[in-house]
Amino acid sequence: MLSLKFIRENIDKVKLSLQHKNVDFDLETLFSHDDKRRDLIQVVEQLKSERNTATKVIADKKKNGEDATTAIEKMRAVSEKIKVMDQDLKQIDDQIFNNLLFIPNVYHDSVPIGQTEGDNAxxxxxxKKPQFNFTPLSHLELSEKYNLFDFKRATKMSGSGFPLYRGMGAKLERALINFMLNFHVEKHxxxxxxxPFLTTREATTTTGQLPKFQEDxxxxxxxxxxxxxxxxVPxxxxxxxxxxxxxxxxxxxTAxxxxxxxxxGSYGKDTRGLLRLHQFNKVEMVQFVHPDTSYEILxxxxxxxxxxxxxxxxxxxxxxxxxxxLSFSAAKCYDIELWAPGEDKYLEVSSCSNFESFQARRGNIRFRRSDTNKLDFVHTLNGSGVATPRLMVALLETYxxxxxxxxxPEVLVPFMGIDTIK
RNA sequence: GGAGAGUUGGCAGAGCGGUAAUGCAGCGGAUUGCUAAUCCGUAGACCCUUUAUAGGGUCUCAAGAGUUCAAAUCUCUUACUCUCCGCCA
Structure with missing residues (x-):
């Protein structure tokens, strides 16, 4: 989420980002809500200030055994007014907050300008692409040979798009996960x-999946x-x-x-085998960093x-x-694409993004800056390190x-206990 | 699922209708040959005034709603934590 203040001060940047991300958003209405909110606050706070003073007067009178009826009567009307205005204020606050949740992050100056995948740099x-003196098989053909994945039977369990790994396929999947986790812990x-694999609405809103992408x-x-x-997310x-x-x-x-x-909305795209799934495994890296260093760390x-x-x-x-x-929440993002010889194309296995303070603001994740002694939002970064299905595809087809x-591959042998699937 | 207890500032902990004690820690300052000790100050969000420094105001006692002139305090709802019972890998 961006702050209203930031939006007002960087209106051109925000407009450009809305335009590039194809988001239709009425900033003027948002600003007019904010103006209204400020007006309301001023009036209602004035009334509250009156009430606070009156309340002390009443308390004193009662303590001294004097009659406070007139003062109480007067305050009754003021309190009624405050109540109504507080409700209006809350309504407009909610409206502003809910609107802000739908504004995408602005992109960093180093991000290449463009519309589609083709404009990525x-x-x-x-x-290098491995060379074969035979026609390399696809991961599906290899799976048939060694019974690594069983999509047909998985359908009986969960419908399409849910993989069932078997035998050496299951073991290799487990080996990859263990290898990657150990690697990030020990080497990085x-x-x-x-x-947890289930998260609350609030937690899911922090990272930006909600409210905009509920249908996904x-x-x-x-x-x-x-x-x-x-x-x-967790x-x-x-x-x-x-x-x-x-x-x-x-x-x-790392997790x-x-x-x-x-x-x-992506039915019919990459439906072969492990290429696009409803459930898959991934090792993720997440970092919370000082804003001054987030781009180096990316x-x-x-x-x-x-x-x-x-x-x-x-x-x-x-x-x-x-x-x-660029995704909704990211200010900058690198993708890593693996070559899969059997598919004869590159497959995306990792996205590494800097979200700057976008998620930190939604999740209220802060730190005290030693230079100013003020609270500030951290920057959050995350990257896949990496997702297994397409890694599995590239690995089987390459080797x-x-x-x-x-x-x-040698580094997986300790996890597999064998050096060849045959 | 059932019964009970609880949730107050970074931590500890009082207050149970009149507007948040106190202790410890951290940070800033004063004092001081040095250290220690002592003393003073000390949160956040938002709004207004101001060129700035700064000043003023409102809110915040788990969250939300209610009662009241006035709520940490009373009532209701929800979340979470702990204890016991039941169920369970």
């Missing part, structure tokens, strides 16, 4: 968390809980309504979670995700999202051999 590539200094979330109506679409809320210590920056957390997405966060892919020896590219492709076997 290539930042760097690592490794994150604290490991294992969070699975919702448990009986308890008003939401199935998390990423571990970002993990970011670990410090909601807290004041963090400046000397402890950056706060670094595995299952992720649930309804993917409303770079290191991307590197942390890249380290995983380098350790696994997979070719990828890093892309800076353009203004039009397949001419004899039909699949090599296990």
């Amino acid at each position: 290539l930042v760097r590539e690592w490794g 200094g994150y604290e490991e968390l294992f969070p 979330m699975y919702h448990i109506s009986g308890d008003d809980l939401y199935c998390i679409s990423t571990a970002e 993990v970011t809320n670990i410090h909601r309504d807290e004041q963090l210590e400046e000397e402890n920056f950056p706060y670094k957390y 595995y979670s299952a992720c649930f997405r309804r993917e409303a 770079e290191t966060l991307v590197n942390d995700a890249e380290d995983i892919l380098q350790a696994l020896g997979l070719h990828y590219k890093v892309v800076a999202l353009c203004t039009g492709d 397949q051999k001419a004899d039909g076997s699949i090599e296990i």
Whole structure:
């Protein structure tokens, strides 16, 4: 969420961001609500001030055994007025707050301008596309061979879009999760968390999934809980309504979670196998940092995700999202795309974003600045490190051999106990 | 699911209709050869005035609603915490 003050002071920036994110929003109405609110506050506070003085007078009179009836009668009318005005004020406050929740974050100056995916900027590539002296199979064909995934039977359980991993497929999935968690903890200094997978409406609003993207979330109506679409939701809320210590920056957390997405509106896109799912596994990194350093840290966060892919020896590219492709809450975002030889395309496996104070404001996550001694909002960052389904696809397709076997990358062998699937 | 107790400032803890004691910690200041001790100040959100410094006001005792001239205090609803019982991987 942006503050009204920020919006008023950076109106051009906000308008541009609305335009690039294709959001239709009436700022003028918002401002007029705010003006009305200020007027109301002035009047009602004047009345309250009167009441507070009168109340002391009444108390004194009663103490001295004098008659206070006239004063009480007078205050009765004032109190009635205050009551009505307070209700009006609350209504307008709610209205303003609810409007603010629908304004997207503004983008950072370094974000490339553009409308669609095609306008994203290539930042760097690592490794090369592997060469095969045979036609590489897709992950689905490999799965058929080794019975790694069972989509057909999964349908009996949950309908389409929910993967069932079997045998070596299940073990490899577990190995990937364990490998990534260990890596971030041991090599990158994150604290490991294992969070709840259902979150409250309030927690889900902090990170920006609600209220705007309600239709993308699975919702448990009986308890008003939401199935998390990423571990970002519970993990970011670990410090909601807290004041963090400046000397402890950056706060670094990594967490595995299952992720649930309804993917409303994307039917028919990438429906093959593991490419787009309603439930998948992901290891996430979340950081709470000092505002002055958040953009430097974003770079290191991307590197942390890249380290995983380098350790696994997979070719990828890093892309800076353009203004039009940027998500609602992000000020800047890098995507990492893995090469999948069997699919013959790059697959997005990670998004690393700086949200600046957008989420911190919604979740009231602050710290006291030593330079000004004032409270300020922290910056939050998060990145996938990384999502497993497409990682699994790229891995299987990259490491397949001419004899039909699949090599296990060295770093995963301790977790798998074997070095080849055959 | 049932019964009971509780939720007050960073922490501890009083107040139970007249508008938040006190202690500890942190921070700032004073004093002081140094340290310690002592003393003073000390929150946040919002609104107004002001070029600024600064000043004034309103609100905040888990959240919301109600009673009242006046609510931390009384009533109702909700959330959370603890204890016991039941159920349960």
